[in-house]
Amino acid sequence: MESDGLEEFDFSQPLHYALSQLNADLYAGIEQEPHFETVHFPKPASLSAMAEEDDDERPPTTNEIIDDLVEKFDNYPKIVTTMMQRGLLKKRQQCRKCDRMMHLRRRKNCYEWRCRTKDKRGDCSSCSIKFGSWFEYTKLSFKTIFSFLIMHCKNCSTSHMANELKLSTHTVNETRKVVYDLTDKIASKYPRIGQNQGMVYIEVIRIEPKKANDFMYTILAGQEANSNNCFAVVMSDEMPSTIEKVKMEKVNSHSSVSMIKTVNENFTAYASQSATFFDESKVYSNPSDMFFTNLRKNHPESALNSEQAFQSWFNDQVVRKTEGKRMLEKCVEELRTYTTS
Numbered sequence: 001m002e003s004d005g006l007e008e009f010d011f012s013q014p015l016h017y018a019l020s021q022l023n024a025d026l027y028a029g030i031e032q033e034p035h036f037e038t039v040h041f042p043k044p045a046s047l048s049a050m051a052e053e054d055d056d057e058r059p060p061t062t063n064e065i066i067d068d069l070v071e072k073f074d075n076y077p078k079i080v081t082t083m084m085q086r087g088l089l090k091k092r093q094q095c096r097k098c099d100r101m102m103h104l105r106r107r108k109n110c111y112e113w114r115c116r117t118k119d120k121r122g123d124c125s126s127c128s129i130k131f132g133s134w135f136e137y138t139k140l141s142f143k144t145i146f147s148f149l150i151m152h153c154k155n156c157s158t159s160h161m162a163n164e165l166k167l168s169t170h171t172v173n174e175t176r177k178v179v180y181d182l183t184d185k186i187a188s189k190y191p192r193i194g195q196n197q198g199m200v201y202i203e204v205i206r207i208e209p210k211k212a213n214d215f216m217y218t219i220l221a222g223q224e225a226n227s228n229n230c231f232a233v234v235m236s237d238e239m240p241s242t243i244e245k246v247k248m249e250k251v252n253s254h255s256s257v258s259m260i261k262t263v264n265e266n267f268t269a270y271a272s273q274s275a276t277f278f279d280e281s282k283v284y285s286n287p288s289d290m291f292f293t294n295l296r297k298n299h300p301e302s303a304l305n306s307e308q309a310f311q312s313w314f315n316d317q318v319v320r321k322t323e324g325k326r327m328l329e330k331c332v333e334e335l336r337t338y339t340t341s
């Protein structure tokens, strides 16, 4: 195993720590090309110490954290430090074999965690720096996965993302599933809609198969009349008892519910016979704001493979509608929940 020779160095000692900082400062003022050869890698222990620092008088806003991360895209050690400081990566890791605390080590152009055997002759265990965070589900670099998340929140198309990020369509689709894990979690934490006993619109929507082999799905969707709080649930069937069950899970029982249809034609794209027509285009000038209308459209082919994938696509739409421009912030905030569980 390669060694940087510094694992026994005690960086909690002020002088040692100061020396390591001095070393870092030599590079701080120099304009660097974003290549790993010229990026300064702090010693693992000093990176750990920096990650523990909390000298901010006020905690940064999520937007400030995002700006900070984007600025450090090309500097792996700095982005790792910031991600640890902000709770996006674990800053401490416990060995799964012996329960002792692990230490960071540098391996080539990245850091990883390891636990040394008691006789210091080898490793008891080691793991990726991504372990215990959302990032462990992807092999993409931090720069690429953050860019992916930003573009996903901005609703970029798969082909655009594939081009910009130099990924295959397959990888874009696979990475979307990783992002869907985030939006699934966010959507699952939303309370029932209609909390303020206001008016709630609900619609039964049939999604017709695009190709002969696709399934037909029916969903129940709902939105508060005076806010963007909403839900969309894939149903196993269209039985009144099933609709009632989803309604009880998703809508406050004290709200007044109005069954609507947002398509004014008698074809099977809507399912509720007793619904009143609701023209979303009269309410929203921007087509992207039309929640019910948009649920019928643009399902990616990969979403149609399974009910879970389809539900994830709807959860993403629900988070998009609920959060609006705050979607990226909400996602970054949710990233922190992975490192604490």
Ligand SMILES: [Zn+2]
Residues within 6 Å of the ligand: 095, 096, 097, 098, 099, 100, 115, 116, 124, 125
């Ligand atoms: Zn161990």
